[in-house]
Amino acid sequence: MHLSTAKINRAFVLWTILTTLAVELLLASLFLFPKIQLDYKIGISLFATVPAFVITIIQLVRTQQTQRASFIKDFLTEFRKNNDLHTAHYELVYRFRDDIYVKVEELAKKHLNGRPKLDRTDKPFFDCFKPLQVSDVPGARFFYPAFFQYSLEEKKLDGLLDYFNTIGLYLYEGLVSIEDVVSLLGDYVAILADRKVIKEYLALCDAPGEWKYSGSVGASTPYEQLRFLLVSYERYNTEVRNRKRMIDLKRAIDQKREEIEAHKRELHRIE
Numbered sequence: 001m002h003l004s005t006a007k008i009n010r011a012f013v014l015w016t017i018l019t020t021l022a023v024e025l026l027l028a029s030l031f032l033f034p035k036i037q038l039d040y041k042i043g044i045s046l047f048a049t050v051p052a053f054v055i056t057i058i059q060l061v062r063t064q065q066t067q068r069a070s071f072i073k074d075f076l077t078e079f080r081k082n083n084d085l086h087t088a089h090y091e092l093v094y095r096f097r098d099d100i101y102v103k104v105e106e107l108a109k110k111h112l113n114g115r116p117k118l119d120r121t122d123k124p125f126f127d128c129f130k131p132l133q134v135s136d137v138p139g140a141r142f143f144y145p146a147f148f149q150y151s152l153e154e155k156k157l158d159g160l161l162d163y164f165n166t167i168g169l170y171l172y173e174g175l176v177s178i179e180d181v182v183s184l185l186g187d188y189v190a191i192l193a194d195r196k197v198i199k200e201y202l203a204l205c206d207a208p209g210e211w212k213y214s215g216s217v218g219a220s221t222p223y224e225q226l227r228f229l230l231v232s233y234e235r236y237n238t239e240v241r242n243r244k245r246m247i248d249l250k251r252a253i254d255q256k257r258e259e260i261e262a263h264k265r266e267l268h269r270i271e
Contacts, residue, residue, distance in 0.1 A: 067175075073184070078163075079163070079185070079188070084156065084159060085159065085160055085163055087140075087156075088156040088157060088159060088160040089160055089188060089191070091135070091139070091140040091156075092140075092143075092153060092156060092157050092160070092197075093157075093160070093191055093192060093195055093197070093198060094191050095134075096142060096195060096197050097195075098194075098195065098196045098197075100132060100142060101142075101195075101196045101197045101200075102196075103132055104129055104132060104142055104143070104144050104197075105144065105200075107128045107129055107131075107132070107144075108128065108129075108144040108146070108147060110128070111125075111128040117146055118146065118147055120149070123147060123148070123149045123150055123151075124143075124147060124148045124149060124150050124151035124153070124154070125147045125148075126141050126143065126147070126148070126151075129141070129142055129143070129144070138151070138152045138153070139152035139153055139155075139156050140153075141153060143197075145197065145200050145201040145204045146204060157201070161198075161223055161226055162223075164188075164189070164192060164226050164229060165223050165224075165225045165226040165229075166225070167181060167185070167225075167229060168224075168225030168226045168227070168228045168229030168230075168232075169225040171225075171228065171229055171232060172225055172228050178232045178233065178235075178236045179236075181229070181233070182233065182236060186233075189229065189230070189233050190233070192226075192230065193230045193233055193234060202223060202226075202227065205221060205222045205223060206221060
C-alpha cells in the first residue's frame, strides 16, 4: 500500500507473466515423460485453458487486495471528512491527557465522598470538574466515565469508538491487516490505546450493570472488536520494537567485531 499505483501494476503484470510461463513449462514437461500419452487436441486445450484459469485466480487475488486497500482508504477518508469523528478524537481523547484524567478522577472520588457511585438520576454530572475545564461547551468537556452517561460527550465518544470498533471487526475478519491499519490510522489508534480515560471507560463497559438497561438484556459487551484492535496494535508494536532491538544488537556486535579485528591488525603491525 506504500507503493505507487504504477509500481503495483508493474509488479502485478510481471508476476502474472512469470506464473503463466511457469504453468506453460510445467505442461510442456509432461510431454517429456514417455509413459504419459497425451492426445494432441487435449494438449492444445490444456495449453489454452489452464494458463487462463491461473490468470483468473491471480486476478481474483489482486481484486481482493485492491478491495482490502480500498476499505482502509475509505475509512481514513471518512475520518478526515467527518467533522464529528475528528473533533471527538481531538477533544475527548487526544486533548484528555493522563495527567488531566488523574485530576478528574481525584475530584470525582472527592465528590462521591465514600459512595460507590452516582445514582442514574444524578447523571450526567460535570460540576466538580469546572476548575479543569478548558471548554464549557457540551460535547467538549472533560469527564469521568462513571459520571457522563446521557451526555453529549458520551454520544460523541461512543460514535468515535463505534467507528474504530468497525475497523476492529474488519481486522478480526481478515479483510484488513494490522499493518494496513497502522500505516494509515496508526497515530489515532496509538492515542486510543494509550489514554487512561479510554481504558477506564472500556473497563466500565465490562461491568454489565453499568451499561445494560436491565438484567434481562442479552447483549454482548460493547466494543469487543475495538479491544481486539487495540490488543493487535500493542502486539504489533511489541514485535516491531523487538525486531528493531535485534537489528540494533546485531549492528553493535558487528561494530565490536570490526573494532577487535582492527586492534588485532594494529598489534600485528607493531610486532
